[in-house]
Amino acid sequence: DGGITQSPKYLFRKEGQNVTLSCEQNLNHDAMYWYRQDPGQGLRLIYYSQIVNDFQKGDIAEGYSVSREKKESFPLTVTSAQKNPTAFYLCASTPRTSGPRGHSEQFFGPGTRLTVL
């Protein structure tokens, strides 16, 4: 988990409420990712960003939004449009965007567990 922090560790949301999950890294990594983890389904990509001020939708972006104003920070907002947000959310980063020289492993934060009340 070193170098990537996520906060809070536990988060509770009421119906119809937007919440923002924080992800900060001090590894000087270019690319950052948000995943959602549900039991028995592995990790699914929500959004990713390869450079500041740019981001792309992943496989399950509906009901989520992100920003990348700083290299170190990639916050995720879970909006009221996300109908089933209860899950474990993981943020990750890599040193560089994937390129012809190969693919770097991703470094993960400790996660945020979001529960809808």
Next chain:
Amino acid sequence: AQSVAQPEDQVNVAEGNPLTVKCTYSVSGNPYLFWYVQYPNRGLQFLLKYITGDNLVKGSYGFEAEFNKSQTSFHLKKPSALVSDSALYFCAVTGSARQLTFGSGTQLTVLP
């Protein structure tokens, strides 16, 4: 579309015995394969990866994995399991699409 299959949701092994966690993949282009481990309520930790070269890859904590192109497999192995190896293990692949796809995970339990 690329995909990863981990056919076993649960693997049980006695301490001191060898362990294998299975992974098969489907991807366009050359595969780049990864194994990660997750302890309860924690993020994923990188174990090892295959990019190119030797088909037997050695990683952290005594784990290794064998890349088999003809069988499109990348099974994780360890000669002698420890109770502390008990965790959730994920295989992942990326190819020409440059997007990482994870398997559904295998829960490894090492029995004392």
